[in-house]
Amino acid sequence: MLDRYKIETTAVHAGRHVDPATGAVTPPIHLSTTFERGADGEYPRGYSYSREDNPNRRALEECLAALEGGKQALAFASGLAVATALVQRLEPGDHILAPDDVYYGLRKVIGEVFAKSGLEASYVDMTDLDAVRQAVRPSTRLVWVETPSNPLMTITDLAGIAGIARRANAISICDGTFATPILQRPFEQGIDMVTHSTTKYIGGHSDVVGGALITKFDNYLFERARKSQIFGGAVPSPFDCWLTLRGVDTLPYRMRAHSENAGRIAQFLEGHPAVQAVHYPGLACHAGHEIAARQMSGFGGMLSVQVPGGRAQAMQVAARVRLFTRATSLGGAHSLIEHRASVEPSKTKTPQNLLRLSIGLENAGDLIADLEQALNGNPR
Ligand SMILES: Cc1ncc(COP(=O)(O)O)c(C=O)c1O
16 A cells, blocks of 8 residues: 555555554554463464564564565564574575675674584675676575675675576575665665664664564565574564664655765765775765666765774774764764774774764764864864
């Protein structure tokens, strides 16, 4: 029914309905862990036990599936719980192909949590489609793509990757955390499944951890992930689901504001003498700009910047900010700054002089002034 509406309307209405018991417009939070059976022993209202399904999770899943243009969605306790559910359900000898600059947590899930599972994984530069073609094996089951990537903001051609995966009979999945369904539509590029850390823009207020898996069509990996969710128990609480769904109400408008602010800040940084490089796909000089302009409707709120020098110089800039908060994560209303190499494993590709910025919803001029004084080395 919601197919005929635009995304702002879907964001507010999908999965929601006026509460039949009270008329409440905002959905109630259903904390009950268990639900009444009918006299015949059935569950006439569709719920039995809250790990298996509950009204707040169902509402969130319906909304996320509609937003992404997918068939079904599963809500998980975190973004990495989605990765765990998928990887856990592969079989010994199965091969996963992922980007060489993938969010480092996926490498940890594959290499540490499932170190003894007999899975094979290779990491390639996914901006190079020939390299991806060569890396695919007959045993490849999952081709994982992340665009824009974290933290170098590289852009991968989603249609190109989807085609390679399809020809290899593998399932393609896009981590769309940085872009959200507002700015990027992986299913329209032929990708099979989408995952998000809803902890970030979808929740949008830095107050709830969560993850989602959305599929465009029925497939065995999605069904196995559903079993991990329901029987493995990696479920978000009703309150987590409620908070995340509340975040979705404003997602389309927030993403536009994040993108606008980040675009202005990227332009300011590009011309600044105390900056060596700016990584933002909205800048014409960015290596992935053309592809990003084709497959994204806005360039998002994330960017990274390299300053002349090394780790110490980057740390000094981060130490001088006043409005930005030195913290990990992204996607909330507060602007954050992070020396990314410090939190990643020692073999990281992330340059030591790089700072990652999550541009929030403050006034862009105020954020620019803050970065200006931090880059110029003004005393506090
Ligand atoms: C791109 C990306 N994917 C996945 C995750 C993992 O999400 P979570 O922290 O919700 O487990 C993160 C977290 O930073 C991320 O940035």
